[in-house]
Amino acid sequence: MRIINLIENTEGRSGCVYAHGLSFYVETTKHKLLMALGPSGETLQNAEVLGIDPAAVDTVILSHGHYDHSGGILPFARINDRALIYMQKSAIDDYYADDGKSAPERFRYIGIDKDIAALPQVRFLDGDTVIDEELELFVIRRRTHELPFTNRRLLLRRGEEYLQDDFGHEHFLVIRQEGKSVLLSGCAHNGILSILDAYIQKYGKAPDLVVSGFHLMKKTEYRQSEIDQIKAIAGKLMTYPTKFVTCHCTGVVAFDMMKSVMGERLSYVHSGEEIELDRLW
Numbered sequence: 001m002r003i004i005n006l007i008e009n010t011e012g013r014s015g016c017v018y019a020h021g022l023s024f025y026v027e028t029t030k031h032k033l034l035m036a037l038g039p040s041g042e043t044l045q046n047a048e049v050l051g052i053d054p055a056a057v058d059t060v061i062l063s064h065g066h067y068d069h070s071g072g073i074l075p076f077a078r079i080n081d082r083a084l085i086y087m088q089k090s091a092i093d094d095y096y097a098d099d100g101k102s103a104p105e106r107f108r109y110i111g112i113d114k115d116i117a118a119l120p121q122v123r124f125l126d127g128d129t130v131i132d133e134e135l136e137l138f139v140i141r142r143r144t145h146e147l148p149f150t151n152r153r154l155l156l157r158r159g160e161e162y163l164q165d166d167f168g169h170e171h172f173l174v175i176r177q178e179g180k181s182v183l184l185s186g187c188a189h190n191g192i193l194s195i196l197d198a199y200i201q202k203y204g205k206a207p208d209l210v211v212s213g214f215h216l217m218k219k220t221e222y223r224q225s226e227i228d229q230i231k232a233i234a235g236k237l238m239t240y241p242t243k244f245v246t247c248h249c250t251g252v253v254a255f256d257m258m259k260s261v262m263g264e265r266l267s268y269v270h271s272g273e274e275i276e277l278d279r280l281w
Contacts, residue, residue, distance in 0.1 A: 001177050002027040003184075003211060003275040006046050007038040008247040012270025015049045017042040019271075021068035022186055022213060022248040025052050028134050028177050033059035034083075035173055035184050037072030044075055046272055057083045059135065062112075063186025064170035065091030070112040077119050085116075086137065089124040090169040092117045094157040107155070107162060125171070128202075136174045138202055140167070143194040148233070149226055150215050150249075151189050165189070174199070174207070180281065185212035187249045193236055206240045209280055211269075214258075217251025230254050234261035243280045245269050 005012070006023040021039030025032070025047065034057055037043050047054055054076055060083050063069050073085065095111040116122065128138045155162040172195060173184040181203070188195055192214050200206055216230055234257070237244060244266045246255060252268075259266055269275055 001029075001175070001180075001182070001277060003182070003277065004050060004052070005247060005269045005271060005273050005275070006034075006050070006052070007043045008269070008271050009249075010247070010252065010268075010270045013050070013272030016046045016272030020248075021071065022063075023069070023072065024184065024211065025050075025057075026175065026184070028175060030132065030134050031059050032057050033061065033135070034076070035061045036063045036069035036186050037076055039068045039071040041072055041075035043072035044079070050272060054079045059083060059131070060085040061137070061171075061173050061184075062087035062091055063172075063184075064088075064167065064189065065093060065095055065112050066110050066187070067112060068110075069186050070116060073116050073119075074113060077121070081121060083121060085119060085122045086125060086129065086131070087122065088139065088169045088171055089126055093169065095165060095169075096155045096157055096162060098153040098155055098162070107157075110154075129171075134176055136176075137171045138174065138198065139171045140190040140194055140198050143190055144197040145191050145193040147189075148191050148215055149229060150218060151191075154189070172199070174203070180209070181207045182209045182211065183207040185210070187213045187215040189215055193233060196237075196240060196242075206242050209243050209245065209277075211245045211275065213249035214246055214254070215249040216254035216258075217249050218253075222253070227257060230257045231261055234258040234266070238262055238265060243267075245275055245280070 004025045011018045023038040023043045024035040096107045154165045156165045167189040175182040
């Protein structure tokens, strides 16, 4: 198995663009797949730099219905119209961020391009789905922990009303190969602790590796209560027999806080870098 970051927020491999968004390229025995496609077609430029052929991809997983994970889908579909694109049916709803009363436009659209829904290769899902013996998707039916504080400003628009997003459009990819299990998430909006609880309830034990953003990044200074929450999450993750790789919406500052608790159990993958699975196993 290979897992390569195609794009995320921080500078990594020389020649690769970095931007707010996320995409992973994964090779398994049976598949060449993409988990999300970043904020734009720059994701495909990075693939070219890395020697990855988008035309050879057979599966695309849209982790959830936000632009920074879906912006490369339409450019990808112009290159590859055969790869099936899996998303929850609610991923096409209208999602917004509340940027505050002082922002020029308080409610900012962060959903996907609606043209994606018309692509014939899209497969709309309603909950858990088994793709084959290697790949499976699951959703959160009931959170077991409170939402991380950074998710409170993310909203769903219904008519003229803005509601707290329940993140029902988010699903998680499980990869099984050679006796190992990998859990790939996008931003873990439902909270990584609730996601792990759902995984264990469904599969009976923790995954060997989790690759995910944790959505703990802030543009302003962290309050003490928020620092305490981040370190509490890190402490809880240490109770699992699992290695963790993060990036993107975790943010470098929150990563450093978690790293101080988790040490070698947590690492960061930058734009264009490959995860060293041999070291993590």
